Amino acid sequence: MEIKGTQIQATMFNAAAKKFYDRFEMGKVYYISRGSLKLANKQFKTVQNDYEMTLNENSEVEEAGDEEIFTPEIKFNFVPIDELGTYVNQKELIDVIGVVQSVSPTMSIRRRNANEMIPKRDITLADDSKKTFVVSLWNDLAAGKGQELLDMADNHPVIAIKS
Incomplete structure (x- = not known):
């Protein structure tokens, strides 16, 4: 059997969401059973x-070890910036790619419902x-990856954004 790679969405509610919230990390591979x-x-x-997976509190998630594992490539379906208008106020998620034109400093925004301050950073992209x-x-993206982008903004890196 040839594995070509794809993506699948997993949904969790209540007890399952609490159980697995801290388990998943970006860029890691997992074995999932009982979903x-x-x-x-x-x-x-x-x-x-x-198709989509649904995990419940009886599901099992185990991080794959260091043995050779198949990691599928990420597939993108880029939408050109000049066509983004048709997606405004729609529910469809899109992929974009662009050259970094500027990166703002981190700002603090007050959340209305919790009255807490959260970090925000704006990135201007062009294609x-x-x-x-x-x-x-x-949040963490603004402070972490956002700072990395600010540090290299003068080199105008190309970034892709999924969903």
């Missing part, structure tokens, strides 16, 4: 797959359509 598969709800789907748009990074 269920069903047709994806198109209203809430975040990846291009007709070959000669249009720009602003992406806001929040």
